[in-house]
Amino acid sequence: MSSSSFAKLPKPPYYAVIFSSLRTPGDHGYDAMSERMVELAMGQPGFLGAESARDAQGFGITVSYWQDEASIRAWKSHAEHRIAQETGRQRWYEHYETRVAKVERAYSLT
Helix, strand or coil: CCHHHCCCCCCCCEEEEEEEEEECCCCCCHHHHHHHHHHHHHCCCCEEEEEEEECCCCEEEEEEEECCHHHHHHHHHCHHHHHHHHHHHHHHEEEEEEEEEEECCCCCCC
Protein backbone atom coordinates (compact mmCIF):
# COMPACT_ATOMS: atom_id res chain seq x y z
CA MET A 1 0.00 0.00 0.00
CA SER A 2 1.45 3.34 -0.98
CA SER A 3 1.04 6.60 0.91
CA SER A 4 -1.30 7.78 -1.87
CA SER A 5 -3.78 5.14 -0.61
CA PHE A 6 -4.24 7.15 2.59
CA ALA A 7 -6.95 9.80 2.78
CA LYS A 8 -5.65 13.35 3.16
CA LEU A 9 -7.51 14.52 6.24
CA PRO A 10 -7.72 17.69 8.31
CA LYS A 11 -6.73 17.83 11.95
CA PRO A 12 -9.28 16.17 14.25
CA PRO A 13 -11.97 16.17 15.35
CA TYR A 14 -13.91 14.51 12.55
CA TYR A 15 -15.93 11.31 12.17
CA ALA A 16 -15.13 7.88 10.73
CA VAL A 17 -17.70 5.45 9.36
CA ILE A 18 -16.14 1.98 9.46
CA PHE A 19 -17.82 -0.52 7.16
CA SER A 20 -16.55 -4.09 7.60
CA SER A 21 -17.96 -6.67 5.22
CA LEU A 22 -17.70 -10.21 3.92
CA ARG A 23 -18.51 -10.40 0.19
CA THR A 24 -20.49 -13.08 -1.56
CA PRO A 25 -18.72 -14.85 -4.47
CA GLY A 26 -18.78 -13.09 -7.86
CA ASP A 27 -18.96 -9.45 -8.85
CA HIS A 28 -22.66 -9.06 -9.78
CA GLY A 29 -22.12 -5.34 -10.50
CA TYR A 30 -20.31 -4.67 -7.22
CA ASP A 31 -17.18 -3.02 -8.65
CA ALA A 32 -19.15 -0.58 -10.79
CA MET A 33 -21.43 0.37 -7.89
CA SER A 34 -18.46 0.71 -5.54
CA GLU A 35 -16.77 3.13 -7.94
CA ARG A 36 -20.03 5.08 -8.31
CA MET A 37 -20.46 5.34 -4.53
CA VAL A 38 -16.94 6.75 -4.10
CA GLU A 39 -17.59 9.26 -6.88
CA LEU A 40 -20.93 10.22 -5.36
CA ALA A 41 -19.58 10.47 -1.79
CA MET A 42 -16.79 12.78 -2.96
CA GLY A 43 -19.44 15.31 -3.97
CA GLN A 44 -21.33 15.20 -0.68
CA PRO A 45 -21.06 18.08 1.79
CA GLY A 46 -18.86 17.08 4.72
CA PHE A 47 -17.07 14.21 2.98
CA LEU A 48 -13.35 14.26 3.82
CA GLY A 49 -11.97 11.07 2.24
CA ALA A 50 -11.95 7.28 2.35
CA GLU A 51 -9.62 4.29 2.65
CA SER A 52 -10.49 0.74 1.65
CA ALA A 53 -8.94 -2.74 1.57
CA ARG A 54 -10.21 -6.27 0.85
CA ASP A 55 -8.44 -9.62 1.25
CA ALA A 56 -8.55 -12.66 -1.05
CA GLN A 57 -11.24 -14.31 1.10
CA GLY A 58 -13.61 -11.37 0.57
CA PHE A 59 -13.27 -9.64 3.95
CA GLY A 60 -12.97 -5.90 3.53
CA ILE A 61 -12.95 -2.68 5.48
CA THR A 62 -13.82 0.74 4.12
CA VAL A 63 -13.43 3.78 6.33
CA SER A 64 -15.06 6.98 5.15
CA TYR A 65 -14.31 10.23 6.93
CA TRP A 66 -16.84 12.98 7.53
CA GLN A 67 -16.89 16.46 8.98
CA ASP A 68 -19.86 15.84 11.27
CA GLU A 69 -22.71 13.49 12.09
CA ALA A 70 -25.20 15.48 10.02
CA SER A 71 -23.08 14.79 6.91
CA ILE A 72 -23.07 11.07 7.75
CA ARG A 73 -26.86 11.03 8.15
CA ALA A 74 -27.31 12.85 4.84
CA TRP A 75 -25.06 10.33 3.07
CA LYS A 76 -26.87 7.37 4.63
CA SER A 77 -30.20 8.68 3.35
CA HIS A 78 -28.99 9.71 -0.15
CA ALA A 79 -31.33 8.04 -2.67
CA GLU A 80 -28.65 6.41 -4.84
CA HIS A 81 -26.71 5.27 -1.77
CA ARG A 82 -29.90 3.69 -0.38
CA ILE A 83 -30.24 1.65 -3.60
CA ALA A 84 -26.63 0.45 -3.17
CA GLN A 85 -27.33 -0.45 0.47
CA GLU A 86 -30.37 -2.54 -0.45
CA THR A 87 -28.55 -4.23 -3.33
CA GLY A 88 -25.68 -5.01 -0.96
CA ARG A 89 -28.03 -6.70 1.51
CA GLN A 90 -29.63 -8.75 -1.27
CA ARG A 91 -26.65 -9.58 -3.49
CA TRP A 92 -23.12 -8.55 -2.40
CA TYR A 93 -22.64 -9.22 1.31
CA GLU A 94 -22.79 -12.35 3.42
CA HIS A 95 -22.36 -10.17 6.50
CA TYR A 96 -21.48 -6.57 7.30
CA GLU A 97 -21.15 -4.24 10.25
CA THR A 98 -21.08 -0.46 10.32
CA ARG A 99 -19.58 1.55 13.14
CA VAL A 100 -19.39 5.32 13.56
CA ALA A 101 -16.63 6.88 15.66
CA LYS A 102 -15.43 10.36 16.46
CA VAL A 103 -11.72 10.78 15.75
CA GLU A 104 -10.18 12.84 18.54
CA ARG A 105 -6.50 12.27 17.70
CA ALA A 106 -4.58 11.20 14.63
CA TYR A 107 -0.87 10.71 14.01
CA SER A 108 1.28 9.09 11.35
CA LEU A 109 4.76 7.99 10.36
CA THR A 110 5.93 10.63 7.89
